[in-house]
Amino acid sequence: MxxxxxxxxxxxxxxxxxxxxxxxxxxxxxxxxxxxxxxxxxxxxxxxxxxxxxxxxxxxxxxxxxxxxxxxxxxxxxxxVEQPASAFSLISAEVGNKISHALNVLEVRMGIEIESAALAAQRRNSAQEARIYEAYADFDRQLGARQATGKSDFAIHRAIAAATNNPFYVEVLDALGGRTIPCDVASPWGTESVLTVDYQVGLQREHWKIIKAISAGDGQAARDAMRAHLTASQQRYRERLAGFDPATITTASRPRGS
Known part of the structure; x- marks a missing residue:
């Protein structure tokens, strides 16, 4: 028996x-x-x-x-199938390229990525951690070459999602695709024409705080750093929606975060 x-x-x-x-x-x-x-x-x-x-x-x-x-x-x-019917696949079809939609995307990301950062801190393996650092280094190289950083920005967030070892976190980001980093896809909000180098350096500082917390295995710190990053992004997009020109905002007056 x-x-x-x-x-x-x-x-x-x-x-x-x-x-x-x-x-x-x-x-x-x-x-x-x-x-x-x-x-x-x-x-x-x-x-x-x-x-x-x-x-x-x-x-x-x-x-x-x-x-x-x-x-x-x-x-x-x-x-x-020619037109996938899954809910995740429909996200890309429904989200447009308006700045108001960028705010909607950021709201979704906050519901997903704050916790994914904490899980990455707890679950990542050495290879996954290395991929996060590699994406961070790619952002630096593109920034130094004065190239658009949207793809490497997305790669950082995707690598963090992958480090949760829960494939659905990655699936949601992949469904959003380029809209995950809306400032880099929606004209006239593209990185090349609107965002300053100083602005992008600020983004990278925020990325570094998240990555440091993940590397230290500190789930709460990673969660807090991701929340600060995305909250600051929301604020900057609200300023653009209200008609502010990010080029006129000084480094000292910019909210900390991405």
Whole structure:
């Protein structure tokens, strides 16, 4: 009887394997490696690629289909849907490039990234921590070259989300895409034409406080630093919405944060 009880948890391995396959295929869909309308590899190929059984592959495909990301077609295979129906995928379609929408994005980010910073401090591994530092260094290089820093800014936040080891934090940021750093995508609010070098240096100081707290494993400090960063960003966007020109705001009068 006791041996039977000990063996009961074994079937749990199958959904865990399916979850891993789902996560990897979902990342390919988000990254565009698997494009809309493209046919997925055959069931046989997927079993070889991921080292799992056909049953696991079928469970993974069923989960993706339930999320509206892929569509099995009888006798033809499984295809990436042209317009994904998942809630996360719809975020990008609904959010425009107005400054008021930038404030909406920041509000969503506060609900997600404050806690993700704390989780990153508690859960990150050395490779994930290194990727956060690499993204920070890329921002510095772009700033020194007077290039737009939006992509590296996004990379910092994405690396922090990845360090939570919860793939849904990354999925939300990927769904928002470039809108995660709205000042870098919405004309005439682009970094190149509006934001000063001094302004971006301030952003990087805020990033550094977050990263230092994560590196120290201090979840509360990371949470506080991310909150300060995003709150300051909200304030700056409200000033722009009210008609302020950020170029006229002195370093001393600028709110601390990003």
């Amino acid at each position: 006791s041996e039977t009880i000990l063996q009961e948890p074994r079937p749990e391995r199958r959904p865990k394997l399916a979850d891993r396959v789902v996560a990897e295929l979902r990342q390919q869909l988000i990254a565009g490696t698997l494009a809309p309308g493209q046919k997925l590899p055959t069931e046989s190929r997927l079993t070889q690629t991921y080292g799992v059984s056909r049953t696991v592959v079928r469970e993974a495909i069923a989960a993706l289909a339930a999320d509206g990301l892929v569509e099995p077609r009888q006798g033809a295979g499984v295809f990436v």
